[in-house]
Amino acid sequence: MLKLYHHPFSPASRFARLMLSEHECKVEFVVERPWDRRADFMHMNPAGTVPLMTENDGPPLVGAPVIMEYLDETRGYAMADRRLMPNHPDARAEMRRLVDWFGHKFHDEVTGYFVHERIFKLEIPTSRGGGAPDSAILRAARTNIRHHLRYIGWLAGTRNWLAGDRITYADLAAAAELSAIDYLGEVPWDEDAHATAWYARVKSRPAFRSLLADKVPGLPASATYADLDF
């Protein structure tokens, strides 16, 4: 049995959930709030980050990219022509570059700021840095997202999917990051038609449904969040 420790609005956790759903895996979900630094969890992952997955109470699989490689190694073959990892080493490299781009660069410059300031700080105790969002940080993130959205639009406009002509883990990684801040209405969709059309295609996949049902207590989703024809 697979077990996923995650937070509903951690973009990397959402990436893991999308992968598991595309693989049609049965999963037990455990919500973990990383800022609690729960001892048993820190023991499994000294970095204290989500997502973390185990299979049959085996060793911890730490982080979305590690989970991605594990799922492909253990279940990729069974996906046949729906496999999310390209076959050619060059294409795999491009896909992995994008997974890293969205999980680190896009996250560090855009989504990480929004999610931390606008969602996590509602839950984090004031004594540990919770509280009102920092408007200077939100302003920076709102500037940065425009450049990133243009890059996503360029990728989606010159290829069919972000890493090539078929859907791969890279699309899930990007859509996971975007979905967390789409909830907040922080994606200026009208600025790039290619990016918007690509996101609508990913969002309409059955794997996406559980994400669209997530809610932050006291903070309603943006009007377009769960709308497949936004």
Added chain:
Amino acid sequence: MLKLYHHPFSPASRFARLMLSEHECKVEFVVERPWDRRADFMHMNPAGTVPLMTENDGPPLVGAPVIMEYLDETRGYAMADRRLMPNHPDARAEMRRLVDWFGHKFHDEVTGYFVHERIFKLEIPTSRGGGAPDSAILRAARTNIRHHLRYIGWLAGTRNWLAGDRITYADLAAAAELSAIDYLGEVPWDEDAHATAWYARVKSRPAFRSLLADKVPGLPASATYADLDF
């Protein structure tokens, strides 16, 4: 033919050089100074980071973890019992966790600070942020390294190599990060005997030789840098 765009003191570049050397690959090296943001390089990698590798003028392979997977996919089998990627998916996951740990967490909390403040800022024009190191940042890095060295010591003391009983890419990733700051004399080796004994083993590998010959103009290496019996 393989071509590596790198900087001699970028820890991730050093990790790529160690991997290529362990794989006994013939490589053409191109020194890239990321802060120049050279147009042709930015075109290959919009993140502007090193290392970047190409094979036979093919598409860019961006970043040390992507290069690692590519080398294992294209040349791992030929390594036979010297293969640097474990066979079991669980063991691969643990190795990848550590590669990510050293390339991101250790780098962001320790080596990135030292290398940027004490080496890169010598080369970066003042107009782009070069100049004297920030002593507050160095102080933070000197505090952080002690926790990380203890973790390395714990791994090396409870396993034979960092990710298990055989040498893997994780050892090269960790040693590459450490080597860049060992040049600066910033590793308190006397604090952890297990970490020190493990590093001496990695450092004595033939693959390490070219790193030990690197020099920063005007900044001599620490006394122990090239000493295999430090």
